[in-house]
Amino acid sequence: MRKIVFIAIVSAFVFVSCGDSKKEAPKTAETPKIEKTTKEVVQANPDVATGKKLFNSKGCTACHNEEFKVVGPALKVISAKYAEEKGDILKFLQGTDAAIVDTDPGQVAIMKSNLNTMLVGVSESELKSIVAYINSVK
Ligand code: HEC
Structure with missing residues (x-):
């Protein structure tokens, strides 16, 4: 029994070490960092890809x-602020949490009036994809 635990720990360690060395690799690539990370995340995560499509098709890009x-x-400013404040973009989009990135009343009013009309018929899982996309932008 002890042996098995030991082997498990050793293999977990080897596994983690391999994972780390793989993570280091892309850093040496010469592609501009922001473009690369966004693209990689979009390809690796179907939610993010769906969210990006919705973000475009719903007119958020205006x-x-x-x-x-x-x-x-x-x-990228929104995702950084929500990470820092541990906020929940989903709740903002659903209207239950107040704005934290730009709290100027005029600005908030512009966003609010658009949210109410633009997100009609968008399901919660689609909203989650939009949130995953916003959070993926670093
Ligand atoms: C007509 C312009 C306009 C459109 C269209 C628009 N927004 Fe905004 N958005 C704003 C403005 C202005 C702010 C800053 C005020 C605020 O933060 O509430 C903002 C802020 C935000 C924030 C940050 C909220 C915070 O905590 O401060 C998120 C998230 C967001 N928008 C998501 C979206 C999504 C998703 C869509 C598409 C469904 C969208 N916006 C469409 C103007 C717009």
């Missing part, structure tokens, strides 16, 4: 860009 502020804050 006011939001991944990298810079348009009318609304950049997605």
